[in-house]
Amino acid sequence: MEIILIVLILIIFGILFFSQKKHAVKNTTIKKEEIINKYENDLKSLLNKYKKNKAKQLEEKKIFLQNCNSELARNIFFTHEEAVKVIERLLKI
Secondary structure (H helix, E strand, O other): HHHHHHHHHHHHHHHHHHHHOOOOOOHHHHHHHHHHHHOOOOOOOOHHHOOOOHHHHHHHHHHHHHHHHHHHHHHHOOOOHHHHHHHHHHHHO
């Protein structure tokens, strides 16, 4: 009886131990780069969508950059200076 109880306790601790490793927190620099890369990919796909119409492309890019600026201003990972650098980086695309 005691052996069964000890084995059950070990199994429970094993499950808890391995389930905690799956929820690793990402490094802030990695998370920032993921966010920036997502913005870049979204902008590139938007520009490709309006490839033939330059006026519409500029209009959509302006709206997209305004939305990005708004999101970055509320994002806890980015300071104001970093947000400005991201917007400048997106402007160059």
